[in-house]
Amino acid sequence: MPDMAVHLEEQQDPAKQEALRKRNIAFRLNLLFFATFILFSVLVVNLAYLQFVRHDEMKARETSMSSFSTLIAPIRGNIFDRNEYPLAYTESTQSLFFRFEPGQDKDYIVDLAKRVADVFATYGDPDAKPITAEEVIRRMDVGFDLDKKPTKQPGLISRPRRIKEGLSQREIAYFLEHKDEMRGLEITEESIRKYDPNTIAVQLIGYLREFSTASNQTASYLERYRQPNAEYLPDEYVGFDGLELMYQDVLRGKIGRKTYPINAQGRIVGQVEIEYPEKGNNLILSIDKDVQLAAEQAIEEHLEWLRSPEGKKYNEKGTEAVAGYAVAMEVATGHVVAMASIPDYDPNVWRGGISQEEYAEIQWRIANGAIRERYADLPDEERGRHPTSLVPPGSSLKPLSVLIGLNEGLITPTERYHDTGVFVYGRDQSRVRNAGGRGYGSLNATSAIRHSSNTFMAAMIGNRLYMSSKYDNPLDVWDSYMKQFGLGVTTGSGLPGESAGDPYYYKTAETSSKQA
Incomplete structure (x- = not known):
């Protein structure tokens, strides 16, 4: 009973009750201040995080929403x-x-x-x-x-x-x-x-x-x-x-x-x-304006000459020629000083937009026929009867053919060949003829180039290359030389749309024979 009396006495003591109440208030205030401090600290940390860590992201978001x-x-x-x-x-x-x-x-x-x-x-x-x-x-x-x-x-x-x-x-x-x-x-x-x-x-x-x-x-x-x-x-x-x-x-x-x-x-x-x-x-280009204009003018004048009566005497088919292409290079540097593709057009037509009529007028002149295939600027019903800018090299390949023959040991510089104007080969007796069927008699490599003898190239180089037993595939040998001289590969200029050309001899071998 004494303990209970003491407890009741403490509860009834006003001074002690007031002290207890103040302690409770102080505790609650301290707890509130502590909680506020924690919240404020979290807020400061978040603000610092946004300011320093996510600054760029927030700035971009602000800009996207307000500008x-x-x-x-x-x-x-x-x-x-x-x-x-x-x-x-x-x-x-x-x-x-x-x-x-x-x-x-x-x-x-x-x-x-x-x-x-x-x-x-x-x-x-x-x-x-x-x-x-x-x-x-x-x-x-x-x-x-x-x-x-x-x-x-x-x-x-x-x-x-x-x-x-x-x-x-x-x-x-x-x-x-x-x-x-x-x-x-x-x-x-x-x-x-x-x-x-x-x-x-x-x-x-x-x-x-x-x-x-x-x-x-x-x-x-x-x-x-x-x-x-x-x-x-x-x-x-x-x-x-x-x-x-x-x-x-x-x-x-x-x-x-x-x-x-x-x-x-x-x-x-x-x-x-x-x-x-x-x-x-x-x-600044390697192109020389004066050389370029001279090349373009030469093509235009030659096309005009081919269509003339005098040109018709030289080559009757040439009277239908409508386009020409030329590239001029410095031998010592390899710099291109002219690249002509005729006919051409005025590119100022593109400024401000181009009408369908204007485009129809120039559409076959836009492409650079010196580096890619370009069709003739002719009516639709005639275009298919004319070659594109991608054509076989023709007789310009003869010096390279002689070089292959000499380098591969197929011929010697002094070896003679009797040109009758025709060379017969294969089981089906296929024939290679000179222009006009003309025979040039005794030829060596030099005179064969001078007379542009088709039969010499076929008999002394092409046929010997095909008949040689030291080659697994003679066409691959021929193709390797073509590529070394830049035929059948791009130039590496980087010009858009450049064509590598057409190694047509592989297609000929499939449709006819490797000997052809």
């Missing part, structure tokens, strides 16, 4: 001949763009389109094709026409739309002076590709087309434009063939960027930030 970037195409580098004569060059131009801004209703946009068309008509080039208000609002891509009737679904609201390139100085002055009245218009510097009007080596140099066109092609050499990370403007002109394509990355330069702040509706709400593009590098 929109458009690319600025760089000024393309120029292409010169070996003496720095410009063959393809870029000229700067000022282009007019439209972009959506808050407060632009349909009435304002229609009035703006009409006013822009009036400016073009008043201050633009009087010799240029006029751009109507209907065309202006179509290029503005707003989703309706001048009557405010719906058209096609517009593209991204935040993407500027090109209305016109190549503004005149008077047009530029007017738009800059009235920019506060014509909200949504901006002038941007762009570049236009031009080619020498003398059409110098046009197939070798190549041409440009819009990225939106290039990226939709299936050709393997245009695969770079189909990559998901390719940063190009849809209407940016890119290399589509020739050196323009081969050196696309060198000539293009570095892309620029405009970053616009936008709201949740995708409308621009602030000042643009600009990262300026860097101009592309220039390209």
Whole structure:
């Protein structure tokens, strides 16, 4: 009982009860402060983690939600001949763009389109094709026409739309002076590709087309434009063939960027930030303009001569020739100083888009027949009756044939052969004849080349190579020499679409015999 009395006494003691209550409050406050400290520490750690560890990720997410970037195409580098004569060059131009801004209703946009068309008509080039208000609002891509009737679904609201390139100085002055009245218009510097009007080596140099066109092609050499990370403007002109394509990355330069702040509706709400593009590098070729023009002129004059009465006396079939190709190289260096493919065309036709009629007119002249197969520029009903640019080497192969014979020990330099004008071989008595069936009598290797004797090459080299027992497959021996002289293989130039040629002798062996 005494213990219980003491306990009751403590419970009834007000001073002790107050002390106990204060201890409980202090404990709870300490617990609260400790919990707050823990929570605050966790918050600080998380903030530090986001700030230092995930900074780039958060910044990118913030940018994607609050801004929109458009690319600025760089000024393309120029292409010169070996003496720095410009063959393809870029000229700067000022282009007019439209972009959506808050407060632009349909009435304002229609009035703006009409006013822009009036400016073009008043201050633009009087010799240029006029751009109507209907065309202006179509290029503005707003989703309706001048009557405010719906058209096609517009593209991204935040993407500027090109209305016109190549503004005149008077047009530029007017738009800059009235920019506060014509909200949504901006002038941007762009570049236009031009080619020498003398059409110098046009197939070798190549041409440009819009990225939106290039990226939709299936050709393997245009695969770079189909990559998901390719940063190009849809209407940016890119290399589509020739050196323009081969050196696309060198000539293009570095892309620029405009970053616009936008709201949740995708409308621009602030000042643009600009990262300026860097101009592309220039390209100096081994091509010599004067040699190139001489080669092109020589082909054109020879084609004209073949069609003349005098040419018909020499070769009647030559009167139907419509194309010619030539490559000139420096013997000491291997540099190509001319590469001609005739007929050619004016590649400036690609600038600003090409109509179906214009393409139909040049489609058989675009390919470089000096490095790939090209069909004759003739009507469809006649084209199949003419050879392509891929033809057998003919008598130009005779010096190489003699070299094979000498190197393989099939003939000697002084060995004689009696040329009767015909050589008979095989079980079926197949025949090889000289041109016109003419016999040249006693020949050695040198005189056989001089007279272009088909029978000497067949009897003394081809047939002996076939009959020799030291070769498992004489065609492989022949083919190895062809490839050493660059026949049946690409040159290694890297030019897009280059053909390795056609080792037709393997097909002949399958359809006839190895001896043939």
